[in-house]
Amino acid sequence: MLLNWHLTSSCLLLLWLCTSNALCPASCECKRNEKGKRKVTCIKGGMTDPIPTEDMDPGMEILEISAPPTKRNTLSVSSIFQQFKSLEELRLTRSNVHQIAQHAFWGNMLPVVLENTFVNQQQLRYLCLARNRLVKITNTAFLNLTSLVELDISRNKLKKLEPIAFHHISETLQRLVIGGNSISNDTLKTLLQSLHKLHSLDIAAMKLPSLPKNFLPDRISELNISKNNISELTADSLPAQLTRLDVSSNLLRGLNETVVLRLETLKHVNLSDNPWTCNLCHITPILFRVNKTNLFKNLTCASPKILKNVKIHHLKFEDITVCNNLNVEEEQDPIEKSKISLLIGLACIIVLAIFSIVFVVCSCMKRHSRNLMQQQKRAAEAENSLESATAIFSKGEISFKFPLDLTERRMSVSTIDEIKRDTPASVPNGTVGTGI
Numbered sequence: 429m430l431l432n433w434h435l436t437s438s439c440l441l442l443l444w445l446c447t448s449n450a451l452c453p454a455s456c457e458c459k460r461n462e463k464g465k466r467k468v469t470c471i472k473g474g475m476t477d478p479i480p481t482e483d484m485d486p487g488m489e490i491l492e493i494s495a496p497p498t499k500r501n502t503l504s505v506s507s508i509f510q511q512f513k514s515l516e517e518l519r520l521t522r523s524n525v526h527q528i529a530q531h532a533f534w535g536n537m538l539p540v541v542l543e544n545t546f547v548n549q550q551q552l553r554y555l556c557l558a559r560n561r562l563v564k565i566t567n568t569a570f571l572n573l574t575s576l577v578e579l580d581i582s583r584n585k586l587k588k589l590e591p592i593a594f595h596h597i598s599e600t601l602q603r604l605v606i607g608g609n610s611i612s613n614d615t616l617k618t619l620l621q622s623l624h625k626l627h628s629l630d631i632a633a634m635k636l637p638s639l640p641k642n643f644l645p646d647r648i649s650e651l652n653i654s655k656n657n658i659s660e661l662t663a664d665s666l667p668a669q670l671t672r673l674d675v676s677s678n679l680l681r682g683l684n685e686t687v688v689l690r691l692e693t694l695k696h697v698n699l700s701d702n703p704w705t706c707n708l709c710h711i712t713p714i715l716f717r718v719n720k721t722n723l724f725k726n727l728t729c730a731s732p733k734i735l736k737n738v739k740i741h742h743l744k745f746e747d748i749t750v751c752n753n754l755n756v757e758e759e760q761d762p763i764e765k766s767k768i769s770l771l772i773g774l775a776c777i778i779v780l781a782i783f784s785i786v787f788v789v790c791s792c793m794k795r796h797s798r799n800l801m802q803q804q805k806r807a808a809e810a811e812n813s814l815e816s817a818t819a820i821f822s823k824g825e826i827s828f829k830f831p832l833d834l835t836e837r838r839m840s841v842s843t844i845d846e847i848k849r850d851t852p853a854s855v856p857n858g859t860v861g862t863g864i
C-alpha cells in the first residue's frame with residue numbers, strides 16, 4: 429500500500445516536473461488538473477487571433493479559453509487544433525467566435541469553407557463553445573469527432589441547424605446544451621430524433637411556448653427547460669425516462685393532479701420562479717400534496733395580491749379563494765381594480781356636480797327670464813288695463829273723477845283684477861293710491 433502510494437506520488441512529481449518544463453503561452457496557465465490531465469487555461473481575456481497553439485504542449489488534454497465578461501476575446505477557430513491528438517476537452521467561451529472554420533481566411537469577404545474543423549480530435553469528449561457568436565454550424569463541422577459525449581453550444585446566435593451536421597456525433601453524443609439560441613422548434617424536434625444516445629438536454633431560454641406531446645424522445649433523463657414561456661405542463665409531454673427536470677422561470681400558474689403525481693416520481697425537480705396562482709383552480713392539486721413531498725418546499729404564490737410571496741407550504745385550504753372566471757389582470761391586480769372604481773366614483777361625482785350647477789344656473793336664468801317676461805307682460809297689461817279702464821269708465825255707469833295720468837299709472841304694478849278691485853276702493857277718496 430505504502431509502496432504503491434510512494435510510486436504514484438513520485439510518478440506525479442515526475443509528471444509535474446515534465447509539464448513544468450513544457451511549453452506554455454505567456455497569457456495562459458499550464459498545469460495538471462486534479463485527475464492528472466494536462467490542462468491549459470487561458471482566461472485573462474483580450475486574446476486575439478491567432479490562438480497561441482505553437483506554444484502549447486502537443487500532449488495537452490484539456491484546453492480552456494475564456495475571458496471575463498468585460499474583456500472578451502476575439503477569436504476564430506480554424507483547424508489549429510489538429511496537432512493536439514490527445515485533446516479530450518475543449519472549452520472556448522466568451523471569445524466572440526463567429527464560426528467554426530477550417531481556413532485562416534476568416535474575416536475577409538470570401539465565403540468561409542466550414543469543414544473538418546476537428547478531424548483529428550478523435551479523443552475529444554467534451555466540447556464547449558458556449559457564449560460565442562456562432563451563427564452557423566455546417567455539415568462537416570463535427571466530422572471525425574468520434575468520441576464526443578458532451579457538446580455545449582448554448583448562448584450563441586444560432587438560427588438554423590443542419591441536423592446532418594450532427595450525424596457525425598449522433599452515436600456518441602450523450603449531452604447537448606443548446607439553450608439560448610433561436611432555433612425553430614421543428615428543427616429541434618428533428619435533431620433530437622437523430623441523436624440516438626442523447627439523455628441529457630438543455631433547451632433553456634428558447635422562448636418555447638409549450639412542450640407538446642412527443643416533442644422530446646423518451647430516452648431523455650435530464651431536462652432543462654428553464655426560462656421558457658411554458659404555461660402548462662402535461663404528464664404525457666414529459667419523457668418516459670425523465671429523472672431530473674428544471675422548469676424554473678416559466679409561466680406556470682398551477683399544475684394538474686396527473687402532473688403532480690408524475691413529478692413526484694422524479695429525483696430532482698426545480699419549479700421555482702413561476703407565477704403560481706394561489707386559488708382553488710390552479711393550486712388545489714399542489715395543496716393536497718404539499719406536506720407529503722419536497723417538490724413544493726420553496727415555492728411562493730405570485731397572486732392573488734393578498735397571498736403574494738406567501739410560501740405555498742404555509743397555506744391552508746381556508747386561505748385560498750375560489751376561482752371565478754375573472755380574467756387574469758383582474759385577478760392579479762385588485763389594487764388596480766379599486767383604483768379604477770375610485771376613478772369611476774370620482775368621475776360620477778364630478779358629472780353630478782356639473783349637472784347640478786348647470787341645473788341651478790338654468791333654473792335661475794329661467795326664473796329670471798320668467799320674471800322679466802312677467803314684468804313686461806304686466807307692464808303691457810297695465811297699459812291695456814288703463815285703456816280698458818278708460819273704456820269702462822267711459823261707459824259712464826260710474827261717474828267720478830279719475831286721474832288719468834299715464835305716467836303715474838305705469839309705475840304701479842297690479843293686475844286687472846286688482847285694478848278692478850282697487851278702483852272702487854279708491855273711489856271714496858276720489859284718488860288713486862299711487863298719487864304722490
Ligand SMILES: *[C@@H]1O[C@H](CO)[C@@H](O)[C@H](O)[C@H]1NC(C)=O
Nearest residue numbers: 544547548549550571572573
Ligand atoms: C478522420 O480520422 C481518421 C483517423 O482516425 C483519418 O484517417 C481521417 O482522414 C479523418 N478524416 C478526415 C476527413 O480527415
Ligand SMILES: *[C@@H]1O[C@H](CO)[C@@H](O)[C@H](O)[C@H]1NC(C)=O
Nearest residue numbers: 613614636637638639640643
Ligand atoms: C412551434 O412553433 C409554432 C409556431 O411558432 C407553434 O404553433 C408550435 O406549437 C410550436 N411547437 C412547439 C413544439 O413548441
Ligand SMILES: *[C@@H]1O[C@H](CO)[C@@H](O)[C@H](O)[C@H]1NC(C)=O
Nearest residue numbers: 607632633652653654655674
Ligand atoms: C438550466 O438552465 C438555466 C439557464 O441556462 C441555468 O441557469 C440552470 O442552472 C440550469 N439548470 C440546471 C439544473 O442545470
Ligand SMILES: *[C@@H]1O[C@H](CO)[C@@H](O)[C@H](O)[C@H]1NC(C)=O
Nearest residue numbers: 634635636637656657658679
Ligand atoms: C415570452 O414571455 C415574455 C415575457 O413573459 C414575452 O415578453 C415574450 O413575448 C414571450 N414570447 C413568446 C414567443 O411568447
Ligand SMILES: *[C@@H]1O[C@H](CO)[C@@H](O)[C@H](O)[C@H]1NC(C)=O
Nearest residue numbers: 661662663664684685686687
Ligand atoms: C390533467 O391534464 C391532462 C391534459 O391536459 C388531462 O388529460 C387530465 O385529465 C388532467 N387531469 C386532471 C386530474 O385534471
Ligand SMILES: *[C@@H]1O[C@H](CO)[C@@H](O)[C@H](O)[C@H]1NC(C)=O
Nearest residue numbers: 654674676677698699700701
Ligand atoms: C431552481 O432554479 C432557480 C432559478 O433558476 C435557482 O435560483 C435555484 O437555485 C434552483 N434551485 C435548485 C434547488 O436547484
Ligand SMILES: *[C@@H]1O[C@H](CO)[C@@H](O)[C@H](O)[C@H]1NC(C)=O
Nearest residue numbers: 697698700722723724725726
Ligand atoms: C429550498 O431552499 C433552501 C434554501 O433557501 C435550499 O437549501 C433547499 O435545497 C431548497 N429546497 C428545494 C426542494 O428546492
Ligand SMILES: *[C@@H]1O[C@H](CO)[C@@H](O)[C@H](O)[C@H]1NC(C)=O
Nearest residue numbers: 715718719741742743744745
Ligand atoms: C402543511 O403543514 C403546515 C405546517 O407544517 C401547515 O401550516 C399547512 O397548513 C399544511 N398545509 C396543508 C395544505 O395541509
